[in-house]
Amino acid sequence: MSEADSEATHPPGLDLDRLAGHLARERPGLVQGPLSAEVVQGGRSNLTYRVTDGTSRWVVRRPPLGHVLATAHDMGREHRVISALRDTPVPVPGTVLLCEDPEVIGAPFYVMEHVDGTPYRTAEELAPLGPERTRQVVLALPDTLVALHAVDPEGVGLGDFGRPEGFLERQLRRWNKQLEASRSRDLAxxxxxxxxxxEKLPASPRPTVVHGDFRLDNVLVDGRDRVTAVLDWEMSTLGDPLTDLGLLAMYSEGLDVPGSPISTTSHAPGHPDGAELIERYARLSGRDVSRIHWYTAFAYFKLAVILEGIHYRFTLGQTVGAGFDRIGDLVPVFIDNGLTTLRKG
Incomplete structure (x- = not known):
């Protein structure tokens, strides 16, 4: 058996025989033959597998191998928000089942329908579309955010999905705590x-469901340049919708960060800049975005903390792979951009 065949029948972290048995019990008749799988690249940290019986395809999500904090990789939470949004204008995969019993495959997991589409992760991947198609693909992002933020949480059963009161204060405290946990050097x-x-904390608008990591490579786009699914909901909650918009704007501002694990497509010909995406969102949603510079600056701060954490783990020998030796040099770029952006407001 080749290495590829072995990985298809014994993917790391997913026992296909136990999965097939569980599906047979819970969804009789769903699976028509032996299962094979492949690990799907991307996502923040949860493991994603594309699974097939030779006829149908599904996607399985589970926490990373060796995870410790279950609250950071809550399969029930992801499954809940996707299920709740299924009958709304927000494009999400259909859910098949949730299994919270770790005895089945070694961790909680859920299964969802496979959706065709491409996750564009780099400017090089977008380039073959040409400037006009690239522009249309990226403009679909604020449109999708408008649809998400228009969903009534109570109406879809998500009224208790988060604690919107004091949301921005808690976010700042959370990322400050992350910074202190990995602070090992002076960062100007x-x-x-x-x-x-x-000091400049804005007053949040009415809370909505927020995605928490909304960017181009967390959506699937079909051959007609439509968003067919929004993926990776592990950061979702109820909170300030402009945090989603600020993050999207940050990813669209033409950062020159070669070697960064933080993907950006902003250099692709035809890619709209952050200002155009903000204007489009404001026009379609009717929301006041006059404080958006704060939210974009906060996105820079959050990414600076994430990168510093990666750098810290690299210095301890806990991270291996190409490019990690350059991560530390990227952190000041995000800090400087955050300060510059905040001064605009």
Missing amino acids: GIDELRAALG
């Missing part, structure tokens, strides 16, 4: 950025 400007964000 990071304390100034954090303090300024706290």
Whole structure:
């Protein structure tokens, strides 16, 4: 058996025989033959597999191997929000089942329908579409955010999905705690950025369901340049919708960060800039975006903290792979951009 065949029948972290048995019990007749699988690249941290019986295809999501904090990889939470949004204008995969018993495959997991589409992760992947198609693909992102933020949480059973009161304060505290956990060197400007964000904290609009990591490579796009599914809901909650928009704007501002694990497509010909995406969202949603510079600056701060954490783990020898030796040099770029953006507001 080749290595590829072995990985298809014994993918890491997914026992296909036990999965097939569970599906046979819970969804009789769903599976028509032996299962094979492949690991799907992408996503923040949860493992994603494309599974097939030779006729039908599904996607399985489970926490990463060796995870410790179950609350950080809550399969029930992801399954709940996707199921709730299924009958709304927000494009999401249909859900098949949730299994919270870790004895089945070694961790909780859920199964959803496979959706055709491409997750564009780099400018190079977008380039073959040409400038006009690239523009249309990216403009679909604020449109999708408008649809998500228009969903009534109570109406879809998500009224208790988060704690929107004090949302921005908690977000700042959370990412400050993350920063302190990986602080091992002087970072010029990071304390100034954090303090300024706290001092200029905006008043949040009415809370909505927020995705938490909304960007181009977390959606699938079909051959007609339509968004067919929004993926990777592990950061979703009820909170300030402009945090989603600020993050999207940050990813669209033409950052020159070669070697970064933070993907960006902003250099693709025809890619709209953050200002155009913000204007489109404001026009379609009717929301006041006059404080959007704060939200974009906060996105820069959050990404600076994430990158510093990766750098810290690299210095401890806990991260291996190409490019990680350059991560530390990227952190000041995000800090400087955060400070510059905040001063605009």
